[in-house]
Amino acid sequence: MSRTTDIAFESVSYRYPNAERAVLRDFDWEIGESEQVLLAGESGSGKSTILRCLNGLVPHFSGGEFGGRVLVRGEDTRLLPTRALARHVGFVFQDPEAHSVSTTVEDEIAFGMEQLGVPVPAMRRRVEEALDLTGTERIRKRSIGTLSGGERQRVAIAAALALQPRILALDEPTSQLDPAGAEDVLDAVRRLNEELGITVVLAEQRLERVVGFTDRMRLLRPGWFDLDDHPREVLRECDPRLDPPVAFLGRIEGWDPLPLTVKDARRTVARLGFEPAVSPVDPPRPDRAPAVVLDRVTIGYGKTPVLEAVSFDVRPGELVAIMGRNGTGKSTLLRALMGLHTIAGGAARIAELNPAIDRTQAIGKKAGFLPQRAASLLFHETVEADVAAALASRDMDRSRLDALLGRFALEHLRERYPLDLSAGEQERAALAVALAGDPEVLLLDEPTRGMDALRKKELAELFLELRERGVAVLMATHDVELVARVATRVVLLGDGGVVAQGGTREVLAGSLTFGTQMNRVFGNGWLTVDDVVRVPLPDWDNARVEMRRSGME
C-alpha cells in the first residue's frame, strides 16, 4: 500500500451467512487519497457490501465468511472495531428512516462529534456548516420523527459530514431526495472532496447525477470483469442501458468524446451542429371519466395542514406523476386516497369510492398500492400464497395465478419465503400483489427508489403497458427521467398545494429543478432520448446478445 493510498482491498472475498454464493470474490481495489470514486452496478452486485467493509460493519456485524483484508489509512479493518474506524470513515446508510439515534435534528448531527470528543465551539461551528451544506437549517429544531424520508436523508448526510472524516462512504445518498436537494447534497460532497481533500466513495444508481464530477468509476458486473476507469471510458464499454441520457445519446450518435454532463452535450451539439427530431407535444387527455378525483382536498397532521385545496384528476390510461420537494406531502396524499390518512376538507374519489367514508379494505379491492417499502405488502409464507391471497381478496379466480407469476418472473420463486428474497425480487412480488386482479387504479410511492437502471427500464415498460390497458396510475416520485418517459401528466406540489399541473412536457420543459438532461440540452418539448433521435432506438437486449456472441462484452 503506497503512502497516498487511502483504501486498499486485497483479495477480499465475502459470503453473507447462509448465502449460497459469495458476494465478493478476490476483490482488489485501491483508492487514493482525496480521490472521488463511484461504485455502480446492478442491485445485489456488492456495492453496499464494499462500502460496509470500509468501516468494518463487514465482517464485524454481518458475520459470514471473510477472506483477504481491507486497509483503511493503513489500518486493517479486521483488527479494529467499527467505532474506532468511525474516526476515519463517515458513513451514510441507504435507508435513512432506520438510521437516526437522537430525537432532534441538531442533536442527531452532533451525536457522532460528541462521541469523538470534538470540543464544543468546534462542534457548534460544524453543526452550522453541516446544516447549511445540506439545506437542513430550517428543520434544525424539528423532531426526527416528524421528518419526511428525504429530510431524514439530508440529516443523515449532515451527521456524516459534520464528523469531517478523512473518508466519506455514501450508500445511495440521494435515492430519496428531490432533484434540487440531490444536487445540493452532491455539490456539498464535491466541495468536501475538492476543498478539504476528503476521500469520497459513493454508491449510486442515478449515474446522471454523479458521473460529471467523479474521478473514477468502478462498475461491478457479477460474472463479468469489472470496469474500473474514468467514467467516460466505463460508460463507453458498459451496457448502454446503464448510461445517463446524455451519454446514451452520445453513444447512439457516435459522439467523441462521450458527453457526461449537460454542459458537455451542449458543446458537442453546438460543435457538430446536431439537429434533433421534431419537438414532440403532449398527447390529448383520454376522453373518459376520471378514476381518481381530488376536489379542493385538504390534508394535515393534527391542526397543521400539509396540503390545502388540492384539485386534479386521473383518467383511465393516464399516468399522473406527483412531484415536489421533500416533505411537500406526496406520500401523505397517496395514503389519504387509500383511506389511511384523514381528509380534513374537500372531496375525493378513487375507483368510485370515497376515501373519507369507505374503508381502506374496500378501496384496496379496487385499487392497487405499492408503498415505498415494497416488502410490507408481503406477509404470507410463500410468494405463491401472497399472490394467490391478493387474487382472492379481489374475488379473482386462482387460475390466473400462474400467468401473474410468469409476468413478473416469479415462477422459480413461488415456494420461497418473501422476506428471504432480494430487494428486486421483493419489489416484483409486491407489484404482482398490487396488480393482482387487474385493479382499475394503481398508486405508486417512489417505485424506483434504490432501483438499478436495468430494472427501472423494465418497470417503465410495465407502466407503458398499464397505460395501454387503461389503468389509471398515480405515482409519487423524484425520478424526473422516469416521469419524462412514462407520465402523461405531472402535478407539482409545493407551498402546501398544487403549484403547477398539466401535460408532462408542459410542466417539465424549461423547469430548472425538474428538467431532464435532454430538455436542458435541447429545450422546447424534448424530454427523452427517444424524443431527440430521428431513428428508432436499437433493441438493446438483442444488441447485448450480439455483443456477447462477438466477444465484445
Add this chain to the structure above:
Amino acid sequence: MSVRTIDPRAWLCWAASAMLLPLTGRNPFALLSVLLAVLAVREALPHDARLGWSWIVRLGVLFAGLSVIFNVLTVRAGDRVFGTIPGWMPLIDGDLTLNSVVFGLLSGLAVLALVLIGITLAAVLDWSAVLRLLPQSLTGAGVAGSVAFSFFPQMVASYREIVDAQAMRGHELRGPRDYLNLAPLLLAGGIERAVTMSELLESRGFGGAPAPVRSRMRALAPAVGLGAVCVAAYLFAVGEPLAALIGAGFASCLLALTIWSGRSIEVRRTRYRPLVWHRGDWVVLVGAGIAAMSVLLAGDAAVRFEPYPELDWPVASVPLTLGLLGLLAPAGVLLWRERDRV
C-alpha cells in the same frame, strides 16, 4: 409543550421508584395506588405521546388474565376451595382455591402496572440523552440498551406498516390465525431494525475509541457488577434486605471500578447541549424519592401480601399510600408547565 422538558434522569428515577412496589410486593391497596398514579401521569402527557400504545396495554391485560388462569390451574394451596378438577385430568387435577385466584389477579395487576410504567417511560424518555449519560466504559450496555429500547417502538411501527399494507390489499385481520401470521414478520422486522440501530451507533463512534487492553478481571467487572445489581434486587424482592445490601455494595464497587477504569481512555466525550436540571426535575426527583423511601420503610405487611395458606384482608397502610402520591410529581410538573405556557 414537550414531555422532554423533564430531565431524562428525573424520568428514570421516577420509573425506578414506580417499579419498586410491583416488583417486590402484591399488596392490592399499594398496587392500586401505583397504578392510579401512573395512569394520572399518562393522562398529563400530551395527546401524541399517549398514542399508539393501546395494543400493548391490551397485551398486558391479556397476560394479566393468563396469569390468573395459570395460577388457578397450577396452584393447589389455600384454604378457600371453590371447586375441584377431577383426577382423570392429569397435571391440573386437584382443588381450585380462591387464594390462587386472588394471587393471580394481583400478579396480573403488577404486570399491568409494570407495562404502563414501561410504555410511559418509552413515550417520554429521550433515549439518546440517556446514552450520552452513560459512562464510556458501559458502551456495550448502552448499545444493548438501545437495541432493547428501540425494539418495542420499532415493532409497533412495523405492526402499523404491515396492518396498513394488509388493508391496502383489501385484507382484514380477523382471527387469531391472522395475528399469528404477523408474528414472524414483526419479529424479523424488529430484530432487523434493532441490529441496524447497533450498527448505526458503532458507525457514529458511540463509545469513542476502544478501551485500552485491560486485565481480565477489569474486563469482567461491568458484567459482574450488573449481575450483582440483579442479584441484589432479587434478594430484596424475596425479603432478604441484609443480603441485598451486601450485594448492592459489591455491585457498587465493581461498577465504580468499571467507571474509574473507563476514565483512563483517552477520548472524553463532549456535550453539544448540556442537560439543564430545572426546579421541576427536583420536584420529580423528590417525589420519586419519597415514594421509594415509603416502600422501603413500610412494613412487610403493607408491601407484601400473601394469600397463602390463609386468605385474609390485606393491610392498608396510610403512610405508604401517602408516600406513593410522590409518583404524581411528573403529572404536576407537566400540568404546571402547560399552564405557564398557555
